Amino acid sequence: MKILDKAQQIERLYAIPPVYEWELIVNPDHGRIKIAYASFGICIILAVVSFFWFQGNTGLIAAGMLIFLGSCGAPWGRFLIHADKRHYYAINQYGMYSTSEQIIPEIAYTIVRRSAWVGCAICVFAAIFIGPMAFVGAGGAALMSFAMTNFRSVPHKSQCLFDGYAKLDHIDGIVYELCTTNYHYGFDLMIPESKLTSIIEVIKQYNDIFEEEFVDLYKDSKFQAQPIILEIVR
Structure with missing residues (x-):
């Protein structure tokens, strides 16, 4: 044999x-709703701190990127990362x-990928017109945006x-x-x-x-x- x-x-x-x-x-994860709210709240707090910590356009861009991170990241974690399996x-x-x-419906992946490209464009715009300091305190937004451009179910x-x-x-x-x-x-x-x-x-x-x-x-x-x-x- x-x-x-x-x-x-x-x-x-x-x-x-x-x-x-x-x-x-x-x-x-039975606690996924609480995690989503907590993540969004942390991003909003960091956005407020960044707005007042940095001066002028740098603070505005950093705050905007953090708000974008919280607005996309919290639903992304709840409905995509912690989705039903x-x-x-x-x-x-x-x-x-x-x-x-x-x-997860395929339309959700499409929305995430297109939203990620928008986030990438914002990051590139900030780097060109504001300078590298635009990423201080908001580097996570750039990393997440580039990571989500090829987001799909595996x-x-x-x-x-x-x-x-x-x-x-x-x-x-x-x-x-x-x-x-x-x-x-x-x-x-x-x-x-x-x-x-x-x-x-x-x-x-x-x-x-x-x-x-x-x-x-x-x-x-x-x-x-x-x-x-x-x-x-x-």
């Missing part, structure tokens, strides 16, 4: 139809794999191959990690309570040894983003 290398095993994993699959829509998971006899992607894929041993770590509510002999760092999972028993039975079916461990990693963390399941698609 031919021995497959890791790349070939992963290719086989994706080629075989799943025996069990589930899909979730998740809010990745769609998670898909599948299990077959060779392992598990998942795909996660933010749920699906994230991951996989975990079965090797006879599996341990499911219960992290916090819906958050789990699956560890195998050759995958000690854990394969991240989100499992609704209604599907947990069925998923465990499928994992046991394809591994000789199965263990469970309850690990409270977030016990002492006050600011840990807690995901919330919004919908169980299947």
